[in-house]
Amino acid sequence: MxxxxxxxxxxxxxxxxxxxxxxxxxxxxxxxxxxxxxxxxxxxxxxxxxxxxxxxxxxxxxxxxxxxxxxxxxxxxxxxxxxxxxxxxxxxxxxxxxxxxxxxxxxxxxxxxxxxxxxxxxxxxxxxxxxxxxxxxxxxxxxxxxxxxxxxxxxxxxxxxxxxxxxxxxxxxxxxxxxxxxxxxxxxxxxxxxxxxxxxxxxxxxxxLQMAPPNIPSSALTKYWEQISCLKDVTQVSEARFWEVVPGHVVGSLLLEGKQGMDDGAIVEYVHGLYGDLGINDFTVQTDYI
Structure with missing residues (x-):
């Protein structure tokens, strides 16, 4: 004390x-x-x-x-x-x-x-x-x-x-x-x-209960989901999860499925840039191939 x-x-x-x-x-x-x-x-x-x-x-x-x-x-x-x-x-x-x-x-x-x-x-x-x-x-x-x-x-x-x-x-x-x-x-x-x-x-x-952060509009999450889904070689976007560990510290994760030979480095950088603008402090992108 x-x-x-x-x-x-x-x-x-x-x-x-x-x-x-x-x-x-x-x-x-x-x-x-x-x-x-x-x-x-x-x-x-x-x-x-x-x-x-x-x-x-x-x-x-x-x-x-x-x-x-x-x-x-x-x-x-x-x-x-x-x-x-x-x-x-x-x-x-x-x-x-x-x-x-x-x-x-x-x-x-x-x-x-x-x-x-x-x-x-x-x-x-x-x-x-x-x-x-x-x-x-x-x-x-x-x-x-x-x-x-x-x-x-x-x-x-x-x-x-x-x-x-x-x-x-x-x-x-x-x-x-x-x-x-x-x-x-x-x-x-x-x-x-x-x-x-x-x-x-x-x-x-x-x-x-790890609800979606109230300071991030659900419309923005939906918009970015659609933008990523439209990327070339991306076949599916799933397991998008966003929550607050504590107020002011937002964590997120995303699973991308794409075609063989996908330029995952450029795509991951693009995705990080999108969600970084929303104030997500810790974001993980996992890629998988079909």
Missing amino acids: RTGNRQMKSLLFMISLNLACSTVEFAIGLFTGRIGLVSDAFHLALGSGLLTFSLFAMAASQRKPDHVYTYGFQRLNVLSAFTNTVFLLFMSFSLTVEALHAFIEDESEHKHYLVVSAVTNLMVNLNGVWFFRNYARINLVYKKAEDMNYHSICLHVVADSIRCVGLIWTFWLLSLGVNNAEALCMGLVSCSVFMLVMPVFKASGGVL
Whole structure:
């Protein structure tokens, strides 16, 4: 951590604050018999665990490639981003269930004590929002794998801040005598978190599933496929595969089948020039003859 960058040190500080708050909240919940405080403490502890994994991904991704991990460890940042978004989607689902339960049972008046915890957690989360404020936009263009991880961390603390604001808003509406205040507020928070997280969930999941890079139009790939197929002595183009190892590092491969005596050197150079214009960093062309 002494050699870590500013984001790593900021994240470590935020994790420490979260763990301190969850420990105090858990102890108070056990002492007073408030199940809501104990549950919220476990939520904070789980969130801290995921942020700790994000911190580990930041540190481990700086290691150089070796003979086993030939592409290096940058994909840990993508995995961390995906894990964060899965947790937030689960939180969105649990808030929906909580809202439905509050609407049916109307037990919200028994949870006023959570407002103190919500205010405390909000103060901690606002520190995290400030640390990662440069990654607060919903649709962010990822130039590096670290950007995706930083973005997911920022959305993590933003989503938890929205949850805290929802609890505070619930308390205020209940004090005004508004019926079904908890169901209304938690429902809105659930929808907000879901819409906030889905872009990162799709982006990180797409990288892990080796989908075609979103920054390369499919029309361009189809166009170049047709151009190569029309080349002299080329009989078939197949197994065209393009994916991102990490954001900013696109890999591609192509199989060309041609006639005997085909000038494969010139054709391969031409193909590399075409796909190089699309920003593909690592491209392999395999030739075969019939």
